Amino acid sequence: MYKKILVTSTGEYMDEIMEHTLDLINKRGIEVIGLYVVDNSAPFLTPKKVKQMMVDELKKRGKTILDSMEKEFSEPAQCKIKFRPMLVEGDPAEQIVKIAEDEDVDVIVMGTGKSKIDKHLLGSVSEKVVHSAPCTILLIRSKHKHLEEI
Template identity: 40%
Template sequence: MAEQLYKKILLPTDGSKYADKSEKHALSIAAAYNAEIIALSVVENTVPVNLTGKETVAEINQLLESETLSNLKKVEDLRDEQGLDIKITPKIAKGSPAKAILAVAEEEDVDLIVIGSSGKSGIDLLLLGSVADKVVRSAKCSVLVVH
């Protein structure tokens, strides 16, 4: 009998079109290996500098948390639409996305991280960095980057 390569898959999601693609890949791999998916959405806890002054930090945090829950629900909805029997454990973390993804990967002892890439290049990549790139360079498990 073949070895089960993947038992736990970490799926970071931010609701973007890049995350949508990675969700499909993660569900397909999980179905093939009968693996669990840990769907992770990270709330960056930095306050945007372009506030109008009307928003309070509490209101912004509430909005971010709501968006995060919506991102996680999308993964479950996609699983249900495809009629898959996959265990999905939703998880929310706060902080820097790359650091949070790496921390959860270690805490949960995942075998694979499936992450979307925005395809940044040039000056954008230099100035902003890439969450996927940071994860690839520092993860202790396999990483699948979906473009």
């Protein structure tokens, strides 16, 4: 049914996202785009050099996440999957929607699981994507509650 999947993560809920994506693919020949968006926003009065450091750190993290995605999708059992990693800068929700449109993907797979407090304080990328995505979205609800961290 699905021919092209966009899998995106910031590193949170990675295990669940991979598990559900592989289940969705079900060993079929599918193109998978692994996406990491480097959030390059910074508040007013942030020093330029520090902003650059933040972007560099996030790029490093993005590469690590995409590497681990590639490793999982390259296992012998998943030989029919054509994996393509992608790293872009910008607003995460905007970039996910834009790439889904440009690449004409059939489904976006991403995680969700913030507590109500976190959603209010930090905002939710998945909620923004849900409102403007051009295709079906598979939202993976994490079992790891943020409450553990409080």
